[in-house]
Structure formats: C-alpha cells, structure tokens
Amino acid sequence: MKTAISLSDDLFRKADLLAKRLGKSRSKLYQEAVAEYVARHSPESISRAIDQVLEKVPNPPDRFVKRAGALGLRRIEWEE
Numbered sequence: 322m323k324t325a326i327s328l329s330d331d332l333f334r335k336a337d338l339l340a341k342r343l344g345k346s347r348s349k350l351y352q353e354a355v356a357e358y359v360a361r362h363s364p365e366s367i368s369r370a371i372d373q374v375l376e377k378v379p380n381p382p383d384r385f386v387k388r389a390g391a392l393g394l395r396r397i398e399w400e401e
Contacts, residue, residue, distance in 0.1 A: 364399070
C-alpha cells in the first residue's frame with residue numbers, strides 16, 4: 322500500500338543517507354522502521370521483554386519492590 326508521510330528536512334536527509342549506506346531504498350528503510358516500531362510496542366513484545374528481565378533476577382522481589390513496580394505500571398498509558 323502506498324502512503325505519504327511528512328518528515329522534517331533533517332530527518333529526511335538522515336534517513337536518505339542511512340538508506341544509501343545500507344544499500345536499500347528509502348521505501349524499504351521506512352517499511353523496516355515502521356515494522357520494528359510496531360513490534361517493539363506490541364503488548365506481547367513488552368511482556369516478553371519484562372519476562373526476560375525477571376528471569377535474570379536472582380531472588381523473588383520483596384514487598385517494597387512489588388508495590389513500587391505495581392504503582393509504576395499503573396502510571397503507564399497502555400495502547401492496544
């Protein structure tokens with residue numbers, strides 16, 4: 322699907338240089354960038370990242386850590 326977007330001149334130049342350096346079209350660069358952005362912001366991706374971090378925690382968190390984490394998560398605007 323074709324679409325049009327607006328970019329600042331500076332961002333356009335940087336994206337253009339990156340595409341040339343990587344040997345791909347601007348269109349391909351933008352496709353990959355949006356795909357990566359969407360993947361990073363998917364609920365499954367966020368949950369996986371949190372699970373990976375928690376696997377590295379040697380001891381179960383104490384009550385303070387659990388409470389602080391719960392309060393922090395309530396402040397985040399979650400998108401669907």
